[in-house]
Amino acid sequence: MSKNDIKVALIGNPNTGKTSLxxxxxxxxxxxxxxPGVTVDKKEGLSKLSPTQNAVITDLPGTYSxxxxxxxxxxxxxxxxxxxxxxxxxxxxxVADVENLKRNLLLFSQIKDLEIPTVLAINMVDQMNRKGxxxxxxxxxxxxxxEVVLISARKNEGINDVKAAIIRCHVAAKASPLCGVDHKxxxxxxxxxxxxxxxxxxxxxxxxxxxxNFPETVTKEEKEKLLAFKQDVSKVKKYQHKExxxxxxxxxxxxKKTYIIDKSKATDLRARLDKIFTHKIFGYxxxxxxxxxxFQSIFDWATLPMDLIDGTFAEISDFAKNxxxxxxxxxxxxxxxxxxxxxxLIFIPQIxxxxxxxxxxxxxxxxxxxxxxxxxxxxRFGMNGKSIVPLxxxxxxxxxxxxxxxxxxxxxxxxxxxxxxxxxxxxxxxxVYAILISLIIPxxxxxxxxxxxxxxxxxxxxxxxxxxxxxxxxxxxxxxIKSKSFFVVEMPNYKLPSIKNIFYEVLEKxxxxxxxxxxxxxxxxxxxxxxxxxGPSSFENVEKNTVQNPLNQYLSEKELQQKIASAExxxxxxxxLGKTIEPSIRPLGYDWKIGIALITSFAARxxxxxxxxxxxxxxxxxxxxxxxxxxxxxxxxxxxxxKRFNFPVGMSLLVFYAxxxxxxxxxxxxxxxxxSWRWPLIQLFGMGFLAYISSFITYQILS
Amino acid sequence: xLSKLYSLSTIATLQKGExxxxxxESLDFIPLKLLEMGCLPGAEVELVQIxxxxxxxxxxxxxxxxxxxxxxxxxxxxxxxxxxDV
Numbered sequence: 001m002s003k004n005d006i007k008v009a010l011i012g013n014p015n016t017g018k019t020s021l022x023x024x025x026x027x028x029x030x031x032x033x034x035x036p037g038v039t040v041d042k043k044e045g046l047s048k049l050s051p052t053q054n055a056v057i058t059d060l061p062g063t064y065s066x067x068x069x070x071x072x073x074x075x076x077x078x079x080x081x082x083x084x085x086x087x088x089x090x091x092x093x094x095v096a097d098v099e100n101l102k103r104n105l106l107l108f109s110q111i112k113d114l115e116i117p118t119v120l121a122i123n124m125v126d127q128m129n130r131k132g133x134x135x136x137x138x139x140x141x142x143x144x145x146x147e148v149v150l151i152s153a154r155k156n157e158g159i160n161d162v163k164a165a166i167i168r169c170h171v172a173a174k175a176s177p178l179c180g181v182d183h184k185x186x187x188x189x190x191x192x193x194x195x196x197x198x199x200x201x202x203x204x205x206x207x208x209x210x211x212x213n214f215p216e217t218v219t220k221e222e223k224e225k226l227l228a229f230k231q232d233v234s235k236v237k238k239y240q241h242k243e244x245x246x247x248x249x250x251x252x253x254x255x256k257k258t259y260i261i262d263k264s265k266a267t268d269l270r271a272r273l274d275k276i277f278t279h280k281i282f283g284y285x286x287x288x289x290x291x292x293x294x295f296q297s298i299f300d301w302a303t304l305p306m307d308l309i310d311g312t313f314a315e316i317s318d319f320a321k322n323x324x325x326x327x328x329x330x331x332x333x334x335x336x337x338x339x340x341x342x343x344x345l346i347f348i349p350q351i352x353x354x355x356x357x358x359x360x361x362x363x364x365x366x367x368x369x370x371x372x373x374x375x376x377x378x379x380r381f382g383m384n385g386k387s388i389v390p391l392x393x394x395x396x397x398x399x400x401x402x403x404x405x406x407x408x409x410x411x412x413x414x415x416x417x418x419x420x421x422x423x424x425x426x427x428x429x430x431x432v433y434a435i436l437i438s439l440i441i442p443x444x445x446x447x448x449x450x451x452x453x454x455x456x457x458x459x460x461x462x463x464x465x466x467x468x469x470x471x472x473x474x475x476x477x478x479x480x481i482k483s484k485s486f487f488v489v490e491m492p493n494y495k496l497p498s499i500k501n502i503f504y505e506v507l508e509k510x511x512x513x514x515x516x517x518x519x520x521x522x523x524x525x526x527x528x529x530x531x532x533x534x535g536p537s538s539f540e541n542v543e544k545n546t547v548q549n550p551l552n553q554y555l556s557e558k559e560l561q562q563k564i565a566s567a568e569x570x571x572x573x574x575x576x577l578g579k580t581i582e583p584s585i586r587p588l589g590y591d592w593k594i595g596i597a598l599i600t601s602f603a604a605r606x607x608x609x610x611x612x613x614x615x616x617x618x619x620x621x622x623x624x625x626x627x628x629x630x631x632x633x634x635x636x637x638x639x640x641x642x643k644r645f646n647f648p649v650g651m652s653l654l655v656f657y658a659x660x661x662x663x664x665x666x667x668x669x670x671x672x673x674x675x676s677w678r679w680p681l682i683q684l685f686g687m688g689f690l691a692y693i694s695s696f697i698t699y700q701i702l703s
Numbered sequence: 704x705l706s707k708l709y710s711l712s713t714i715a716t717l718q719k720g721e722x723x724x725x726x727x728e729s730l731d732f733i734p735l736k737l738l739e740m741g742c743l744p745g746a747e748v749e750l751v752q753i754x755x756x757x758x759x760x761x762x763x764x765x766x767x768x769x770x771x772x773x774x775x776x777x778x779x780x781x782x783x784x785x786x787x788d789v
Contacts (some may be wrong), residue, residue, distance in 0.1 A: 065739040100766050103741045241730055244738045270768075271751075280755035372770045376756040385759070385770075487775070488736055491761060491768040 005046075006055040006170050007088070009079060011111065012095030013104050014062035015365070015492035017123040020153035021095055022059040023504050025162070030059075030504075042075075043508075049163040058089070064103070066110045066207065067240070069486065070409045074213075080114055081204060081215050091170050092118045093162070098125050098133060098150075099493070101259055105144075105251045106244070112146065112178035113203035117169045119147045121162050126152040132262030140258040145176060154498050181206055184246045185239055196225045210240055273494050277369045287370055294357045295395070295461070302349040309349070313342030331533060332526065340525030343604060344518040347397065350427040352510050354396035358389070359505040363497035371489050381469050382476020384408050384487060387417040391468060394424035395461070398666045399516050400509050402673055411483040416475045418673060419683055422666055423468035423659070425461045428605040432657050433460055435609055439633055440650030463658055467690075517604070517665035524603030524664060531574040542571050574599065588656065588692070589649040589699040591637070601662040608657070648702035652695040660691035710785055714762065715777035717750035723781030724748070725764075732778040741765030748781060 010025075012018040022030070026045025043059040060079060061072035068074035082088040092111055096104035101122065112118055128134070141148045147165040151158030181190060181203055193209070194202050199217070208214055209229045218226070230236060277283055317338045324330040361367045367389065375385025386408045393401035401421050408414040425433075434457075441453050535542075546552060546564045555563065569575050578596035585595050597611040612632060635644035661667070667680040674680070717723055725733075727744045742748070742764050751768065752761035758773040 064736070067735060067739070069736050102765060103767055106739055106741075237735075238731070240735055241733075241738060244735065245730070245743060248741075248743055274752060274761075278752050278754065278761065283755065368770070372754055372759060372761060375770070375772070376754060376758045486734065486736070487759065487770075487772045488734075488740060489759075489770040490740070491770055 002054070004053070006049070006053065006166060007090045008047075008055045008057045008166060009089035009092050010057055010059045010095065011076060011092060011107065012062060013064050013097065013100070013107060015490060016062070016095045016097040016100075016104065017153045018059070018062060018095045019501050019504075020498055021093075021121065021123065021151070021159075021162070022057065023500055024153050024156055024159050025057055047163070049167055053167055055091075055163075055166060057093075063107065065107055067211065070407055072406045077207065077211055077213055080111070080116070081207065081213060089116065091166050092116050093166065094118060094120050095153075096120060096122050098122050098128055098135070099131055102248075102251055102255055105255070106247055108144070109178045109247045109251060110203070112144070112175070113181065113201065115175045115177055115201040115203075117173055117175045119149065119162065119165045119169050120144065121149045121151050121158075121165075123151050123153050125150040126155055126157070132264065134260045136258040140254070143254045143258060144178065177201065177203065179247050179250050181243050181246075185242045189239070193229060197222050206243075210236055270493055274369070274491075277366065278372060283369070283373050287373065290361075291392070294354070297357075298350055298353050301353055305349040306346055309342065309346050313338060313345070317342075332529065335533070336526045336529030337522070339610065340522040340529075341518075343525060343607065343610070344514060344521050346606070347427050347517075348510055348514070350430075351396040351400075351513055352506055354393070355400070355506045355509045356502065358393060359502045359509075360497050363495065363501060365492040365494045368489055368491050372491065375487060375489075379485075381472040382413065382416045382479075383472055384410065384413040384417070384485070385489065387413065390417050390421050391424055391465070394421040394426060394468075395464075397426050397428075397513050397517065398422045398424070398663065399669050400512055402666070402669050403512070405673070409487075410485040412479060412481040413483075413485060415481070415674065415679065416472050416479070418670055419475060419679065420468040420471045422661055422663065422683065422687065423464050423471060425464040425658070426605075426663075428663065429460075429657055431606040432601075432608045433457060433654065435629060435632070436645070436650050436654050436657075438629060439645045440647050460654065460658060467659065516669060520665040520668060521604045525607075528574065528600050528603060528607075531577070532569055532572050535568075535572040535576070539568070539571050542568050569596075587699070588695040589652045589703065591644070594649075594653070598656075598662075601657075602664055604665070605657060605662050648699050651702055652699035655698045656691045656695040658691075659687055659694055661687035708785055709782045712781060712783050713777050714748060714750070714760065714771075714779045714781055715773050717748075717760075717781070717783070719750055719753055721783070722747060722749045723783045726780040726782055729778070729780035732780070734775065737769075737771065737775070737779075740769060741767040742769070742779070 010018060010022055022043070022045065025047040029047070030043060030045035045057050045059070047055045047057050049055050058079070060076045063073040063076050066077050066080065068077050079087070079089070080092075092114075094104075094108045094111055096108065108118070108120055122135070135150070137148060137150065147169050149158055149161045149165050151162060153159070190202060190206070193205050196205060197218075200208075205226065208218070208226050212227075212230065214223055214226070277286060317334045320330065320338065321334045324333070358367075361370070370388055371385035373385075374388045378385055378387050387405070389407075390401040390404045393404055398421050401424075402418050405414045405417045405421075408417060437453050437456050441456050444452050446452050446455065543564050546567045547560065552560060552563055570579075574596055575592070577599060578592035581595045581599070582590075582592040585598070590598070593612070597608045600607045600611045632645050633643070636642070637644045637646075661684045667684060670680040670683060671677055711726070712723070714723065714725075725742065725744050725746050725748055730744050733742055733744075746765050748762055748764040750760060751763050754761070754770075759770045760773060760776050761768070761770050762776075763769075
């Protein structure tokens with residue numbers, strides 16, 4: 001970003017095509033960062049306005065007004081109140097939906113009163129004819145006293161007009177309020193408010209009073225005076241109501257002269273689709289059917305790319321091993337870093353596919369109907385209709401799911417959603433489930449058509465959801481948090497999804513996962529590699545002792561190498577750790593080797609499989625050596641002489657992985673979102689306790 | 704006469720497809736957020752759909768299609784036009 005770039009803030013109601021416009025203006029020149037001090041993602045992009053002029057466009061979260069009710073929305077207020085030259089926008093671009101212009105202009109009128117140069121882009125004008133809408137553009141410009149552009153972001157029409165308008169608006173750099181909050185409500189009151197400072201517009205001062213949000217530039221003295229206004233809370237509230245009414249009166253006056261809508265042309269597509277999607281029986285049937293289709297396709301489509309990624313990383317690792325000089329650094333690279341990166345990337349197919357579906361559901365407007373259908377049910381469990389989105393996303397990965405809770409305005413409902421989301425079966429649990437199920441559940445059909453293994457997997461998904469709901473209910477009854485539950489959801493028009501928007505959405509969500517989870521999984525992989533390949537002083541003698549052991553003298557070179565690797569692991573730090581915890585996990589049916597896998601699973605659950613592969617020194621790419629599954633199947637418990645992974649142990653492990661909070665990346669995100677270590681620790685120990693007890697009971701009953 | 708034509712009730716008592724007009728008196732009971740979304744005194748409000756478990760309610764007011772909870776809806780007073788053929 002250079003100094004001459006115009007800083008543009010993009011603002012608009014949800015469902016106005018704001019994202020489409022952002023994507024059209026910036027293309028692939030966008031990046032997601034963080035707002036300093038807060039956790040909400042900041043989407044920025046560079047746009048070429050003219051051959052000589054660039055703009056940095058910040059996409060602010062969708063909001064109906066500057067007065068925030070959720071964390072997402074509070075960003076808008078914070079950005080606009082900033083007086084910092086570096087941060088505050090030069091021009092504000094307000095996007096409005098042509099069909100809902102009246103309501104959209106409320107936000108516009110608030111922004112205009114901040115006295116920052118503003119461009120109004122009226123979107124979806126390609127729909128005007130069909131909806132019977134006519135606009136007197138030149139009169140509207142005059143009445144609103146601002147640049148107004150008609151666009152159709154999806155069809156890429158009018159984008160150049162927006163760019164030109166931004167430049168004109170920036171050059172003119174003049175801005176005047178549209179409504180002015182003072183004279184119609186209580187002139188004396190607002191006169192006194194205005195006297196506090198001349199550095200701010202009256203509306204800015206009023207926002208500081210109503211929102212208790214003060215820019216850093218406000219002096220202590222000014223702040224005290226502003227806070228004095230807040231003393232009379234009911235008066236402030238009353239004036240906020242009056243202000244809104246007044247704004248609508250002004251907007252109505254302007255629209256009466258400039259905007260005509262012929263209601264007879266309204267189509268009833270919305271009504272017809274709503275009849276199906278919100279039907280008291282069919283609505284739910286359709287939703288469940290949709291979930292079924294989604295999960296089915298995740299499994300069908302993701303398998304191939306996942307195998308491809310898995311294979312590629314194994315090859316890269318082998319290539320590096322064979323071509324780099326032997327040494328600690330090569331070991332670190334081939335046994336720590338490369339598998340670590342592979343362990344992150346392997347999840348991309350499943351996560352991307354699930355987010356593709358979620359993006360489609362949101363783009364089409366169907367998700368709001370699900371929220372509408374589910375709110376009452378979710379509320380009984382202390383959550384919100386909006387909690388359904390994180391709970392579904394959680395089946396891909398808890399990290400983006402927890403970030404998706406930001407739209408829930410009530411803190412208690414949001415917190416409960418955050419706390420229970422990790423119970424849903426995320427993609428990292430799948431490899432663990434898959435291998436355990438194939439070991440302990442026979443590959444037969446029940447009722448003649450249902451694959452028993454697949455059915456057990458389905459039961460595990462159901463277990464995850466049921467536990468999440470139950471845990472939410474317990475939290476709802478025990479958490480003593482007072483927070484006002486409030487619920488307003490707009491039911492947008494049904495739309496065909498835009499491929500471009502969905503592409504960017506999936507790209508962004510996947511990127512977030514790779515960055516957030518990736519850095520932790522990678523770091524832990526390296527730490528675990530170190531712990532597994534180093535040990536206390538006697539560690540160095542392991543290789544020598546194994547070679548010299550007379551029992552091993554008839555082994556082939558390959559078998560000897562495997563024996564050495566196993567022995568080394570047993571004597572490494574992590575082996576010692578596994579042996580240390582063995583007494584406490586024996587009641588669950590586990591030995592120290594499984595104990596190691598439990599510990600390493602904290603990086604990511606699927607590391608379980610990889611760890612066992614290392615412990616049983618399996619080389620999967622060699623046809624002669626047994627696969628990890630065969631190795632696990634033949635592993636024997638020396639005490640009982642039975643198979644190690646028999647039915648009771650397998651079930652106990654399945655239950656453990658269903659409940660335990662074995663994901664550092666999720667804990668880190670929960671800490672960030674709740675701004676305290678308290679909640680992630682409660683999650684870690686609460687879920688850990690539940691996992692331990694349940695596995696204990698499972699094993700003791702079955703064995 | 705007027706009292707026979709109009710009856711006072713709340714959005715929560717509307718039947719599906721019925722229309723009412725938000726009363727001026729309920730201004731203080733409408734949450735700011737709803738006001739901002741177009742739920743203004745004097746506005747025509749239509750109950751479009753009721754969720755299967757009787758809550759939330761799906762309304763259309765001032766061109767906005769909104770889902771609100773019954774709890775909120777029961778606080779917003781409306782004037783309902785009585786059918787004349789009774």
